[in-house]
Amino acid sequence: MINVVRTMLVSRPVRDAVAYFADFAHAREWDPATVSCVRLDQGPVEPGARWRNVSRFRGRTSEVSYRLDVLEVDRLVFTGENGSVLITDDLRFTPVSADSTRLTYRATFGFKGVARLAAPFLRKDVNRLADDVAAAVPRVTGL
Template sequence: MPVVEQSVVIARPASEVWSFVTVAENWPSWEASTVECEQLTDGELGVGTRWRGVTRILGRRLDWVTEFVEYEPLKVATSKSVESKVGFTATTRLEEIDGGTLFTYRVDSESGLGGIFGKLADPIVAKAYSRTVQASLDNLADLLTIDS
């Protein structure tokens, strides 16, 4: 199972980072592979909330729906794909540190990426996606600290 995990320090309090990253519509503004993202269920984010989105990985379009299976405000949110060609779990984790917030984003995906690229391509796809995730996290840090 390919795993991509990257972190960045954001010079903002965890509450501000959390408030931004837990709004589905904000994801395309910072996460480079996210083309579309919206919350499907009504109400506040929590376990059972569903998001729908479109991700582009190495030029391939992946439509998905996820459901949050873990939600601890200001600390961690984990969603699992419930509709997608590729099974995956995505976790965002925040930790208050000196100088701001350590933000970690982790994606665990099925081996072979559901046949989209094939099992032999897993290491190449994971490496490319890891670079994209790190660039996205750097973009998030810049976006949230522009006005500070």
């Protein structure tokens, strides 16, 4: 299992930041590895909402199905899964000022099957991916 944590500033009030990140389709904007992210259902963004995310990692494209599990006023939790990985994204939002928010982004990658054997060798690449997200979020949110 690989865990990463990054903290970044978002130039939006907490309420707006949570609303923005709750729609996982916005991952195209803040996650440089995301090639596409499409909502699979309709209606309000609420727990149970689902997305298909296509990302590029280590030169390969993979598809992960994501589900919003927790939607609170200051926290979001998404679970992503395919045949080789289970990903949990836990986003926590703390007000810094009236118009800025500290986002603490925790991602846990649990590899399945033979992919578990590769986990120690993927740690550096997963950390680089987290660094790329931490660099992109302030740019796309205006900081």
